Amino acid sequence: MPIDPHAAIEITALRWVPEGAQGLGKDLRVRWALEEAGLNYKVRLIGGERPSGYLQDQPFNQVPCLRDDTVRIFESGAILQYIGEKSDELLPADPQTRYSAIQWTYAALSSVEPFVQFRSLLNNVFAGEEWAEPAKPTIEHFARLRLQQLSDRLGDKQWLEGDRFTIGDLMMVTVLRIAQRSGQLADYPGLAAYVKLGEARPAFRRALSDQLAVFAANQPQPEGAAA
Amino acid sequence: MPIDPHAAIEITALRWVPEGAQGLGKDLRVRWALEEAGLNYKVRLIGGERPSGYLQDQPFNQVPCLRDDTVRIFESGAILQYIGEKSDELLPADPQTRYSAIQWTYAALSSVEPFVQFRSLLNNVFAGEEWAEPAKPTIEHFARLRLQQLSDRLGDKQWLEGDRFTIGDLMMVTVLRIAQRSGQLADYPGLAAYVKLGEARPAFRRALSDQLAVFAANQPQPEGAAA
Structure with missing residues (x-):
């Protein structure tokens, strides 16, 4: 198991989320990505109240950051590239294959995530706002356009560039999981199958299980419960 | 001048926008970025109706794409990295400096652009929608949070990591120009000064001038004007 309290790589994660x-x-x-690359890591858990100085590590007060003996960086896209460069599988060295993987990492974050994320927020964070319901058709129109284009491009390929799973697929699957959680993949069976294929990878299952175990261990106690 | 019809690098751009x-x-x-790196390039202009097969180059039907003798890629972030790797100035080789530049490129696209872009859309593309006006306070709250955090991090430094201008600054300045165009930088004089510093670079001025010259040359004729 790559989680190791003595590992050189440290990432930050939240102690608990709803x-x-x-x-x-x-x-x-x-x-x-660390599981795919077989790299050991340790986790620095942080809470809703960030530790003093955390803005130095992450100017937007988010997780994750990564540090090791060489770098201290934030932004999940940059971190995936850093990990990818330690694994010829995740981020191959051949220029075209390498830049295809990098372009999909950016595409996931810049051409897909903002649209599906915003549509998702209308169901949860923004749900209580008077404008959330009337905004849905327009925002959904844009989210569906991108999902359709992505679905068309994926076609019946296994991964975005064919047979090889790269950091681009890893990022895209995690972005599509946001869409799926809010019901946005119902009309895109190809994308739903692509997410399922990603989630079936042993490295994904270990990563998810490790994230969820942290939340289970740090479940807030109900008001009035014994400490 | 880097624009050269015989250049190995070709990018796509729109023939005209409002x-x-x-x-x-x-x-x-x-x-x-190409101007900063001193690389010659040619431009393939495309219109509102995309040329047949363009989705093969860019699955979301956007500009720009880049192609040369080595790669065919899309997503401006990936393209900046590709150009940056040809210039030790824009994307230094030292691991920490390199990954700092890459993290800011991602931060611009993922942690800043979606918020300021969405706030901007409420003023233009979404302005006719009944929910656009009531949505402004909430969306503005999130956009201002990110702008304030970025402003705090920049402080009185010249560029995001100090004295050196990288692809991270280049991307961030172009993202902040979206915010500025819609009046979002009025309360952030430090960010406005940072944008101004970027815009004062000779490479930026040549790039902007070349982009605007295309629009001027392809201005649609008013209805009924002589051809």
Whole structure:
């Protein structure tokens, strides 16, 4: 198991999040990549109140960050590339294959995530706002456009560039899980199958299980319960 | 001048966009990076109706794509990295400096752009929707949070990591120009100064001038004007 308190690589993760957000936190991307690459890591857990100085590590107060003996970095995309460079599988050295993987990592974060994330927020974080319901058709239109384009491009391939799973697929699957959680993949069976294929990878299952185990161990006690 | 019809590098750009979008198109990022790196390039102009087969180059039907003798890639972030790797200035080889630049490229696209872009859309693309006005306070709250955090991190430094301008700054400046165009930087003089510093670079000015020259040359004729 790659989790090792003496590992050189340390990542940050949240101690607990509400059930609706469990399994979607961005440390999952990094845990998954580390599992795929077979790299040991340790986890620094942080809470809703960030530890003093955390903004130095992550200026937007988010998780994850990664540090080891060489770098201190944030942003899950950059971290996936860093891990990918330690694994010729996840981020091959051949220029075209390498840049295809990098372009899909960016595409997941920049051309897909903002649209499906915003559509998802209308169901949860923004659900109480008077404008959330009337905004849905327009936002859904844009989210569906991107999902359709992605579905068309994936076609019946296994992964985005064919037979090889790269950091681009890893990132895209985690982004599509946001869409799936809010019911956005119902009309895209090809994308749903692609997510399922990603989730079936042993490295993904270990990463998810490790993230969820942290939340289970740090479940807030109900008001009035014995400590 | 790096524009050269016989150059090995080809990028795609739009032939014309309405005035409110001029100077914000994503090919500007790539033109700017190519100018900084001193690399010659040619431009393949495309219109509102994309040429047949364009989805093969860019699955989301956007610009820019880049192709040369080595790669065919899309996503401006991936393209900036590719150009950066040809220039030790824009993307230094030292691991920490390199990954700091890459993390800021991702941060611009993933932690800043979606928020300021969405706030901007409420003023233009979504302005006619009944929910656009009531949505503004909430969306603005999130956009301002990210702008404040970025402003705090930049502090009084010249560039995000100090004295050295990298692809991370290049991407961040172009993202902040979206915010500025829609009045979102009024309370962030440090970010406005940072944008101004970026825009003062000769490479930026050449890139912007070349982008605008295309729009000027392809201005649609008013209905009924002589051909």
